[in-house]
Amino acid sequence: MILTIRRFEELDGRRLMALYRESNEENIDYFFPGAEDRAQALRQVEQGFLDYLRGDFFAKEGNEYRVLEEDGEWLSALRLYPVREGLYYIEALETDPARRREGCAARLLEGVIAGLKARGPFRLCDCVGVKNLPSLRTHERCGFRIVGEPGRDWLRDAPDEGTYGMEYRYQEVET
Secondary structure, three states: EEEEOOOOOHHHHHHHHHHHHHHHHHHHHHOOOOOOOOHHHHHHHHHHHHHHHHHHHOOOOEEEEEEEOOOOOEOOOOOOOOEEEOOEEEEEEOHHHHHOOOHHHHHHHHHHHHHHOOOOOOOEEEEEEEEHHHHHHHHHHOOOOEOOOOOEOOOOOOOOEEEEEEEEEOOOOOO
């Protein structure tokens, strides 16, 4: 089942942080370089993540978290931003490391695409790291194609160095 979360109060922060644990651990060095107490630094990264969701992400009308859930377990998640009419941007696609190579990200992407199709024509964009071959293959299997290098961060309206710009189009849409 794919959950659509539109408000911070609907979010299970504990399960979300468990899903993003690997990425959050990698972010320790970015946000807290040289941190000696990595457990404390991880808690700070997680709190910053949740603060972003509460204060910024969910504060914007139309933003949605999508989560693939099976048997009560959160397997994969992403943030979906409406940029403008008919244009959406994906960020932070993550799959539980123990469940990778099971098609979880593909099922989540396919569910997001199916939901957007019900709204009418659209363009769905994402940036995938040029070295992230599993994600690149997953996107392509789901109908995305590479449209640029570097990718475009649609939220900041700027290039996203080190990524491919990925795009999925449903019918023709002017964006």
